[in-house]
Amino acid sequence: MKYLAILILSFIIxxxxxxxxxxxxxxPEGWSAPVYDSRHNPLSAxxxxxxxxxxxxxxxxxxxxxxxxxxxxxxxxxxxxxxxLSHGIYGRTGRRNSPALMNLAWSKLLMWDGAVNHLDMxxxxxxxxxxxxxxxIDSVMKRLQRSPVYKRxxxxxxxxxxxxxxxxxxxxxxxxxxxxxxxSKYDKVMRKEQGIAFxxxxxRGLTLFRRYCSECHREPLFTTNxxxxxxxxxxxxxxxxxxxxxxxxxxxxxxxxxxxxxxxxYSFPYMHDGRFSRLQQVIDHYTSGIMHSNTLSxxxxxxxxxxxxxxxxxxxxxxxxxxxxxxxxxxYSFPHFVFTP
Amino acid sequence: MKKVCSIIFTLLASCFSLLAQDTTDVGIQLQLxxxxxxxxxxxxxxxxxxxxxxxxxxxxISAIRLSNKGKVVWHEPDSYHLIDMADSSSCYxxxxxxxxxxxxxxxxxxxxxxxxxxxxxxxxALDPTRGMYWSWQSGYINLKLEGTxxxxxxxxxxxxxxxxxYMPPFASxxxxxxxxxxxxxxxxxxxxxxxxxxxxLSVQHSIMIPGDDAVALSRIAAGIFSVR
Numbered sequence: 001m002k003y004l005a006i007l008i009l010s011f012i013i014x015x016x017x018x019x020x021x022x023x024x025x026x027x028p029e030g031w032s033a034p035v036y037d038s039r040h041n042p043l044s045a046x047x048x049x050x051x052x053x054x055x056x057x058x059x060x061x062x063x064x065x066x067x068x069x070x071x072x073x074x075x076x077x078x079x080x081x082x083x084x085l086s087h088g089i090y091g092r093t094g095r096r097n098s099p100a101l102m103n104l105a106w107s108k109l110l111m112w113d114g115a116v117n118h119l120d121m122x123x124x125x126x127x128x129x130x131x132x133x134x135x136x137i138d139s140v141m142k143r144l145q146r147s148p149v150y151k152r153x154x155x156x157x158x159x160x161x162x163x164x165x166x167x168x169x170x171x172x173x174x175x176x177x178x179x180x181x182x183x184s185k186y187d188k189v190m191r192k193e194q195g196i197a198f199x200x201x202x203x204r205g206l207t208l209f210r211r212y213c214s215e216c217h218r219e220p221l222f223t224t225n226x227x228x229x230x231x232x233x234x235x236x237x238x239x240x241x242x243x244x245x246x247x248x249x250x251x252x253x254x255x256x257x258x259x260x261x262x263x264x265x266y267s268f269p270y271m272h273d274g275r276f277s278r279l280q281q282v283i284d285h286y287t288s289g290i291m292h293s294n295t296l297s298x299x300x301x302x303x304x305x306x307x308x309x310x311x312x313x314x315x316x317x318x319x320x321x322x323x324x325x326x327x328x329x330x331x332y333s334f335p336h337f338v339f340t341p
Numbered sequence: 342m343k344k345v346c347s348i349i350f351t352l353l354a355s356c357f358s359l360l361a362q363d364t365t366d367v368g369i370q371l372q373l374x375x376x377x378x379x380x381x382x383x384x385x386x387x388x389x390x391x392x393x394x395x396x397x398x399x400x401x402i403s404a405i406r407l408s409n410k411g412k413v414v415w416h417e418p419d420s421y422h423l424i425d426m427a428d429s430s431s432c433y434x435x436x437x438x439x440x441x442x443x444x445x446x447x448x449x450x451x452x453x454x455x456x457x458x459x460x461x462x463x464x465x466a467l468d469p470t471r472g473m474y475w476s477w478q479s480g481y482i483n484l485k486l487e488g489t490x491x492x493x494x495x496x497x498x499x500x501x502x503x504x505x506x507y508m509p510p511f512a513s514x515x516x517x518x519x520x521x522x523x524x525x526x527x528x529x530x531x532x533x534x535x536x537x538x539x540x541x542l543s544v545q546h547s548i549m550i551p552g553d554d555a556v557a558l559s560r561i562a563a564g565i566f567s568v569r
Contacts, residue, residue, distance in 0.1 A: 040461060117479035120461035124469055128476030138470040165470035169462035246478060247508070248552060 023048070025105055028182035029191065031220055034105035036119055036177060041170045043177065046157040049335060051175025053153060054168070056334045059143055060123070061089055061133035068126070071098040074332050077263035078102065078179065084274030088132035095131070095238060097274030099259060100267040102181040102326065107225045112256045112272040113243045114227055120173045137165055144168070149339060181262050181326040182220075189320070190220070198320065205317025208310055212286070215299040216258045222321065227255040228297040231290035235273050242272065253295045265322045279318060283311050363440040368526035369405075371424055371432040372569070373398065376534040380426055388490055388537060397487035398426040398533060399473060400562075401453050401466070405436060407444035415442045421453070423466040423473065424531075447521045447529075451563050452483025452514035458507035480507050480551065483514060484562055486536065493542040500542055504559050506551020513556050515563035528569040535565045 023043040025034055054060065058067040071086040072078040078101035080086040086098040096112050110116040116125055126132040127140060144150040145163045155161040157171060188196040198206065209217075218224045227243045234240065234254065243255040256272045270276040276285065287304050290296070306314065373380035375395065376387070385392040401423055406416040417436055425431045457467060458480050473482045482505040489498045506513045521527050539561050548554050 115478040117459050118461040121469070121474075121479050124474065124476040137474075137476070138472065141470050164464055165468040166462045166464035169469065173461070248511070 021045075025177055026180045026182075028180065028187070028220070031182070032106070034177075035108045035225075036105040036173075038177070041120070041173060043174050044157065046153075047171045047174045048178055049175075049338065050150075050153045050157040051171040051173070052332070052335050053149075053338050054172055055175055059147070060127055060135070060140055062135040062139075063089060065089060066133050068123070069334075071126075071132070072101050074329075075266070075327055076100070077181070077267040077327060079267045081266070081268055084269055086132075088126075088129070089134045092131040094129070095240060096272050097269060099257070100263060101176065102179050102262060103221055103260060104179060105177050106221055109225070109227075109257070113246050114257060115246050119176060120169045122176070123169060123172050137168075141165060141168065153338060179326075179332065181323040183325040184262065184323040185320040187220075187323070199316070201313050201316045202320050204310075205313040205315070205320075208306070208314050209317050212304050212306075213261075213314075216297065217261050222261040223258045225258065227252065227257055228299075229254040229293065229295045230256070230258075230286075231292070231296055231300050232271060232273075232275070232285070233289075233291040235275065238273055240273065251295060254293065255295065261318060262321045263323055263327065265319050266327060279315050280311065283314060287311075364437045365440045365525075366435040367438050367524070368433060368435050370526050370528045372528060372530045373424075373426050373432065374530055374532045374534075376532065380533055382426065386534070388542070389492065391490060391492045393488055393490040393492075393537060393542070395426070395486070395488040395533060397485050400424050400451065400484040400531075401473065401481065402449050402451065403453055403457075404448075404450045406448040407438065407442060408446045408448055409442075409444045413448070414444055415439065419465075420449075421457070421466040423471055442523075444523060445520060446518055447527060447568070448516060448518050450514050451517055451566075452505070452559065453481040453507070454514055455507040455512060457481070475503075475505065478550075480505055483559065486533065490542045493546045495546045500540075500546040502540075502548045502558060504548060504555045504562065506555050508551065511551040511553070511556055513551065513559035515559050517563050517566050519566060519568045521568045530567050530569050531565050532567070533565060536562050 021044065023045060025036070025038050025043060027034060055068045055072075058064045058070075060067060066089050071080040071088065073080065080098040084097060085093050085095065087093045099112065104110070104119055107119070108117075110119065110122050111125065116122050124137055128134075128136055141163055144154075150163060151161040154163050154167060158167050185196065185198075189198055216224055216226070216228055216230075232254070241253050243252040244250065246252075264270075264279065268277055268279075270279070270282050276282050283306065286300070287306050290300055290303075375384075378384075378386065380395060380398065382396055383394055385394055387393075401421065403421045404416065405420045405422075406413045408414060415438055422434055423431060453467070457463065462469065467481070473485065474480070475482060482503045484502070484504040486500075486502040486504075488500060490500065491498055493500045504513055519529065536558070540558070545554070548558065
């Protein structure tokens, strides 16, 4: 009987420390509860590792040249810098600027137009898109099923080596859920960490930010995760009217997802079509570029007047949203060790 | 030690007795047809003054319930079935119904409810690798019907109907009620001609997105089923 007790106890301890024990979704202090319900997809280190391997692996594209990372590079807050419109397979160019990825557990709808309704389902879109990975989820599964590395990773994560769409998607979601950015200077100041304070200029920027920007770019996520028309005249080479394509509602014309401003210093270019390459241009748009229409966000009806000094202060504040710990966190990097055992 | 063993034994025994609740297997046999004939891939069928060939017919049947005098008396748990003309085994499945349930009607949904559409990745019949999930926009395709007809002006005379959509006002899932009697097998005919008869392929030959057209055709599609 004594041995049985010891056996059970050691089993419990082992379970607690094994890589398949349940992990909690990271929820920074003061943030609302995540939208993602991890009860249907309990996190484990091995599932996250599998998702991480998949995120970096071009096996997801038709000719094994494009991975998620191709357009979602960690050092630029998981977006595709320098290109207005992200380019994918065979040198093809897509229709939109790839969004920066972070704090996705708090986002109900994904994509610039909200076409995707759940983080689990997100990878299906780029995999099948002709300009991105140009393949299908079932051909990806067949390729993974032929791979000894993935047989092992799926076995470690899910208890057997069966490779299904459900397991693939849930593992990818788990990795993306770990991408939480909450260690910027702004966060540290808000947490009242010792020795960290805004400069006077940043402080002035924050005041301006709260007056003019925070209705849509609401703290602490710096987005409401809603959709809005921010007054950009449509690019006539793209004729992209955003969310209306999904909802078919006239009121959603020119509505696009409000992006987070966290790490905005590194995630240029800006807007759904990447038309602005510098923050200064973005601010100039809000002060002097707004196109009025009946779907314009009410928050932009009244003109925003900023002096050149104001604009510099505002940018100074936006730079406090950079989270170097996130951008260089090695737990998101290419897991070479799983491919070279 | 003996005591522990006997407790475990009793627990296990009670579990088994719970599981062994008296149930009857009720088979559901779908008979895919085109008018009077069995539905076969590549076969020519009469369509208006021309002919039609069906290459793909796949649909979800979900939330199967049995009712008696208008009251639901049993529902199948996790009830999602993908019916595929290319896989005859998908056209037969069994329901484990408690033996004492009396029913006069079988009810199911043609398509997938909105809850399952917004709940993330799922497995089995709902696994997105089954070819019934849109990629450019989230949501299940409730019914796929593809084929060719000389009447169809599209490329290579092909028509494609992918009916789906879960968001109001374009929710396309349909409830199907069919009178039946308790028995070992319920034979249900699914006659594709009922659906194609209302479509003028010379005008309408492609639906690939949720919307009014998908909803209208889904309503017609609900009428293809009848208990034989």
